[in-house]
Each structure stands twice: as C-alpha cells, then as structure tokens.
Amino acid sequence: MMKQTNLGKKNDLKEAAVGFALGAVGGCILGATEDPVDKILLVMTSSGPLKPVMEEVRVVGALGLGTLMGATALTTAMTSIIAGVILAAVVASVFVATKGYNTSRTQFAALWASAGFAGAFGTMLSGATLGIAIEWIVKNYGMVGLLWALSIFTLLKPPLRFVFQLLWRQGEMCCSLGSEGRSMEKQHIEISEWQQRQRVAVQIEERILTLESGGSTSELKDRTTWATEQRERDELERRKLENEEAAMEQQTIQDWINTVVIKHVDFLAFSGIPMTIVAIITSGFGLFGYGGHQSVFIVLLALVALIAYFLLNHSDIKFWMFVGCMGMFASYVIAMLTLHAGQVVVTSAMRMRAAGHNQSRETISTHMNYQSSLEAVNTAFFGAKLFQLGLGAAVGGALVRHSAGEVKVIAGGASVAGGLLFGVDVLAPALGDGGTAGALLGVVGAAGVSVGATAAAAGRCSSWPGALGTIGGLIIGALGMGKWHAVNIGLQVPVAYVFAMTNPY
Template identity: 70%
Template sequence: MAKKTKLGGRSPFREAALGFALGAVGGCILGATEDPVDRILSVMTSAGPMKPLMDEVRTVGALGLGTLIGATALTTAMTSVVAGVFTAAMVASVFVATRSCCGVSYKDSASLWASAGIAGAFGTTLSGATLGVAIEWIVKNYGMVGLLWVLSIFTLIRPPLHFLVKFLLKQDEKACCILGGTTTDWAREREQIQIRELQQRQRVAVQIEQRILNAAASGGGLEHRLPWADERRQREELERKKRENEEAEMEQRTIQDWINTVVIKHVDFLAFSGIPMTVIAMVTSGFGVFGYGGHQSVFLVLLALVGIMGYLLVKSSDFKFWMLVGCMGMLATFVIAMLTLHAGQVVVTTAMKMRVAGHNMSKETVGARMNYQSSLEALNAAFFVAKMCGLGLGATVGGPLVRQAAGEGRVIVGAALVAGGLLAGVEVLAPVLGEGGKAGALMGVVGAAGVSVGAVAALAGRWSSWPGTLGTIAGMVLGALGVGKWHIVNIGLQLPVAYVFAMTNPF
C-alpha cells in the first residue's frame, strides 16, 4: 500500500472547503459521544451504584481504590479497542484471502474497507459491553478484592496468549490457502497463461512453416497479414493478463503483510501494556487489604514504583508502542490515585475548619464523606481517562489508515457513520446492557469515533496548502464543540490527545 505525503491537485479554496467538511464530520461524531457518556457517568455516580465502592474504600484504601479503578477502566478501554482491531483484521484478511474483490484494487475496494470497519467497530463495542457487564457483576458480588484477583489473572495470562497468537499468525499463509485457495489460484492462473503462451508459440511456428512453403503462391496479400495481427493481439492480451496477475498477487501479499504487522503490534500492546498499571494496583491494594491503606508508606512505594518502571521502560534500547502506552497508563493510574486520596483529604480539611468555627462533625460522618468523595473522584477520573485512552487508541488506527492511502473521505465518513449507528444501538439496548454494559459499550463507541477523529488529524497534515490544514482543524473543532454542547474543557483536552496518537506510527 503506497504511502502519500501530501494531497494535491486542488486549489487552496477547495482544499479548505473539503477539509472543513471532513473535519466537521469527525468533530461532530466526537461531540455526539459527550452527552451519552456524561449521562451514564451520572447514573453510575448516584447513591446506589456508589455504595459498593464506598464500602470497599475501607478495604483497599483510597490509593488502592484509585489505582484499581483506574487500571480496570484503562484495561477495559485498551482491550475493547484491540478486540476491534483484531476483528477488523480478521475480516480484511478473509476478504483478501478469498479474493472477493477480484478485478479491482484491494486498497480501493469499498467492500473491503467497509466490511473491516463495520466488523472492527462492532467488535470494539461488543467487547466493551461484555467487559463492562463482567466488571459490574464482579464488584457487586466479590467487591474490589475480587476485581483485583480477576485483573491480576487477566494480566498474567495475556503474555502466554501473546506467544500463542504469534504462533498462529505464522500459520497464516497456510490458513489462507485452506480458506480461500489463494496461493493455488495464483499458481493455476500462472500455469494457464504459460500453457496459452506455449500453444500460441506452437501455432505461430506452424503458420510460419506453412507460409514458407506457400510463399510463392500466396503473393503476400492482405489476407495473409491479418492472421499475424490477430496473433499479435493475442500475445499482447496474454502479456497484459500475466502482468495484471503478477500485480494483483503482489498487492494481495502487500496488504496481507500489512494486516499481519498491525495484528502483531496490537498483540504486543495487549499483552504487555497493562502490566505496569496492574502492578501498581496490586501493590497499593495489597497494602490496603493488610491494613496499611492510609499509611504514608503506600504513597512512597507507589511513587517509587512509578519512577522505577517508568525509567526502565523509557531507557529500553528497543522502545516500542506498548511501552509508550504502558508509561502513559501507569502515569494516568498514578494521577487517579492522587485525585482519589486528595478528595478524601479535602473532606478532612473541611471538617477541621468547621470544628474551628464551632461546627463539630462526628468521626462517622467525616469517614462516610471521605469514602463518598474518594469513590466519586476515583470513578470520575477513571471514566475520563478511559475515554481519552479509547479515543487515542482509535486515532492510532485512523491516522495510519489515511497515511497508508486508504482514502481519507472513506475512513472519516465511514467511521463516523458506524460510530453513530453504534451509539444509537447502545441507547436502544441500554435496558438490556445495564449500567456497566452501557458504560463499556460507550467506551467502545468512543474508540470507533476516535478512528474518524484520528483520520481527520492525519488529513490536516497532508494538505498541500495551509488553508486546507486550517479548514480541517476549524471544521473538527467547531463540529466537536457544537454537537458536544460546548464542553470546551473536555473536548479541548480530547482533541490534542487524538492528534498526538494519530501522528504516532505504532507499525
């Protein structure tokens, strides 16, 4: 798949107009996710759903609660996006292997990209909904300790699965042959062309021999020159078919290699990126379980863990994409833990000021308010960070697709339409999904919207003139703010994150 650096061939005014329109599409779908996410967050932070979290603050401590909720939310967002990428890659691989788009360019096939995009978005949303329902059930039935065990086991089994998937990918070529007979088809076509070439050479040799024997009688008229023209046309047709066959085979191998590369990179990402933040959650929650949840040593250990693991990852001689996201996830988990702890301390400070003013509060009241504020802050921060993570990872898919010349309009509009359809589907199925399922599904929808936003960000950098770039950015910002009810702070933070991830090349 050939890469393109700049888009040209249009006037600056047309570039600005087209960029504004496409940017507005990506921005509108991003803004459309704001209100549903805010509504489900309001439901989850009401008294009923908050009670299990408030009870568990006493078990794992404020820091443990923050790191555990943060790591779980980020793991859900990462897993759902990777599940979508796997689903899309599998559909695209099957599509190419069975040669369903025979006769047209693979990279220009609308059916290929539409099938992969719809499958990927559906896989992301379904995975998020499934994980959301599972997490809700675990917390209600087994509390935060049960969630800690499940998160730890899930993190431990992913590296072995990583090696299993890589082994299966090595069998990809054989699987494609069994599935669609692709390699056999190419070999059969080459053999048929070679047989036809040999037959033509034999036929021409016989005709030449007959011409030589009948040269004196033929007189070299037009009726004897016509068969030679027919033979020449047949030979040119065979050469054309042979060339097209070779080009199609090469194009298929190229796109299949790219699909395999994407899958391998995301396998690494899924297997290892969650380890740093899960380690932090395990350590801080362990301190809380053994009765040291509020001790200063927990903060010191947490700070040391973040510093050591961050240093080891950044100093790696072979720095990879999963290490970058692992560092970011670890820092985000650290920030969530600090916000959770700070929320409880604010309650204590307020109680002390009220006591000085003559308004005494019982320890039970102060403790209940501390637990509530800590749980509320942990849930709010984790939800926001998970949304940013899903958006960024979606942008990591959309950006490279545009740079790989998959068609900027196709990616932006297609991803936006699919995300909009999924958003409507989630709203319809909300009673069936429940609170956790809807929250997880919405994280998947945000990831699908991130594909469109990342494609817009990549498009903005590919125009040949500044009006095209500025028009694209303006369309995205205005679309996101207008549809997102002018949530300037939230959207203002999301757009730079989407841009950074869209410009990152994990492949």
C-alpha cells in the same frame, strides 16, 4: 505570475473548504458521543451503583481504590480497542486471501468497509462484555475480587499471545489455500501464451513450406491473421500484468495486516503490566491498613519512576512500552485525585468545626468514602475514554498514512460509530449499566478512528489554510455537537492528535 498566484490562492481555499468539511465530520461524531457517555456516567455514580465501591474504600484504601479503578478501566479500554483491531485484521486477511484483491474501487471499498465494520463492532462487543464482567465482579466479590481478576488477566495475556500467534500462522496457511484462483489464472495465462507461440510457429512453418513449393499466400489473409495474433498477445500481456500487480498488492496488504496483528498482540500482552503492578502494590498496602499512610506516597512515586525509567530507557522502545507508561501515570494521577477528594472532606470538616459546626466521625468517614469513590469512578472512566479515543485515533492515523483514503476512513468511521451509538441506545436495557458503559467506550474508540484520520489528513495537507481548516472543522464540529463541553473536548482533541501522529508500527 498574477494568474499563478490567484490559482494558488483558489487551490488553498478549496483545500481549506474540503478540509473543514472533513474535519466537521470527524468532530461531529466525537461530539455526538459526549451526551450518552455523560448520561451513563451519571447513572454509574448514582447512590445504587456507587455503593459497592464505597464499601470497598475501607478495604483497599483511597490510593488502592484509585489505582485499581484506573488500571481496570484502562485495561478495559486497551483490550476492547485491540480486540476490534485484531478482528478487523482477521476479516481483512480472510477477504484478501479468499476473494483476492485488485485495485478496482469496488474491491477496495468492500475490503475496508468489511474490515472497518468488523473492527468497530468487535470493539463495542468487547467493551460491553468486559463492562458486564467488571460490574458482576464488583457486586459479588468487591474490590478484592476485581484485584484478583485483573491480576489473573494480566498474567494470562503473555501466554495467550503465543497461542494467538500460533493460531494466526495456522489461519494464514488455511487462507493461503484460498489463493489458488490467482495461481490458476497465472497457469491459464502461461498455457495460453504457450498455445499462441505454438500456433504462430505452425503458421510460420506453413507459410515457409508454401513459398518453397512455389505456391502463393494471400497478403490480406496474412495481415488479418497477424493482426489477430497481435491482439491476442496484447490481451495476454495485459492480463499477465494485472495478475502480477494484483498479486503484489495482495502480498503488500497481507504483510501490513500481519504487522498490525503482531504489534497489537504484543501491545495487548504487555501494556497492562506496569499499571497492574502499581495497582497490586497500592491495594496491598490498603489491605494491611496503610492505604493513606505517607510512606505509600514514597513507594508509589518511586515505583512509577522506576518502571517508567526502565521502559522508556530501553534501547528498542516499543509502542506498548510508551502507552503502558502513559497508563501507569494515568493510574497514578487517578489515585492522587481519589485521595485528594477524601482529604478535601477532612479539610472542610475541620473548617466547619472551627466555625462551631461539629460533625460526627462516622459522618465524615462516610462522606470521605463517598467523595473518594465518586472521584475514582469519574476520573477512571474519563481516563479510559481518553485512551479509547487515542488508540482509535492511532488506528485512523495509520490507515490514512497507509493510503487507505482519508475521505473513506473519516466518513466510514463516523458512519459506523453513529450506527453503533444508535445500537447501544436501543440495547441499553439489555446490557445494563456496566455493559452500556463498556459498549459506549467502544463507540468512542470507533469515533476515534474518524478523529485520528482527520488529524492525519490535516498533517498531510499541502498548505497551512488546508491544515487549519481541517483542525478548525474538527474543533467546531466537536464543540457544536458536544453541546459546547469545552473542557472535555479541549482535552480529547490534543490526545487524539498526539496518538494520530504516533506510528505504532
């Protein structure tokens, strides 16, 4: 009994040590994104890039600016991560269909490595493209142009969903043509079995005829012949079994890929609708001069509550409904913080006036617009980073639960995110501020895959020391590499954990 107890303690300590190492890998890549993201945010909130946003506060109002910035940033985050997931699914589907799939470690690693790199690169590229587009729209057409672009994009996504589903089915049919190698192997095995049966039948017939004619057969030769035939039968049976297992495994992974694509295309099509509706209505109030009126609070709160009740009370609640409501609430919070920032300026001016330090109305208005714009950009960008991290964590958690290999997902996601982080740093001058910001959000999404896999691995641990060691490694790695940004890390880790434990499929 004492030996068993000591053995159990050793196993728990070993699991805790391994979990801590894996957690530290996921935490370090999360912390590594903190400094580049903070730097690009400082650039975006400097006087030059912030000027177009400040000029538009008077047009759409503080509430309109907050909801519009929040909806745009969250839509960018959701679109880029889903674009990466879909690209990864396409690469994995083509790999499985054209090159086949078996349970060998090399084939397994090649499949997930190619899909993981494609997904991370697609997320970064999509984020950079959307960031450049948003920066160009704001500079040339202001917030009204951004509102129109967001509205048109939201309206186009549901029809594009059907187009993509049609293209996906056509792609599956084309890829199925590449699976002829496995069917040819099956036919070859069947032909070999038939030939062997014919050969054995002939040998038996010859032996019977020899015995009937009074001849004799060599016992040694017969044994050798039957042993050879037995080896051939065993080899054919082994090949047949391997082919059937590979075909079953290929069909299983292809079905899972199809499920992932369908769910994420639905998510892309519908999740942005709630927060876009809120942004359109609040911006509309701002355009008519009621951006800061008290009635807008009531309308906004009632609208958010009504949409959330309708979606969350649905009998068949889906992942896009849940995340869409979260995005809508996040946009509402960003709007409140944006308005609050301007009101703080007014309160401060009133206190200064009471103390005998008068400020002109123009100075107060300019300061209000500046603080509102600064708060809108800061909170919208941070909200987009949280959503990007969370959606990436949902992917990483699902991969671990699908038995993709927690070590491969954690280390692979961290490696790819680290490589992309270096690539963004090199390409930053060519991407510009908006492109760099979008690309870095994509890198955060790739890091989220590793963090989510770490959280899922902690949930799969067989002992409390293993789970605590994994979570401890994640937190310590994130804080250490993230230069002890305790508030940011403290908000990001729980969000990543919640998304990682959520099953979107």
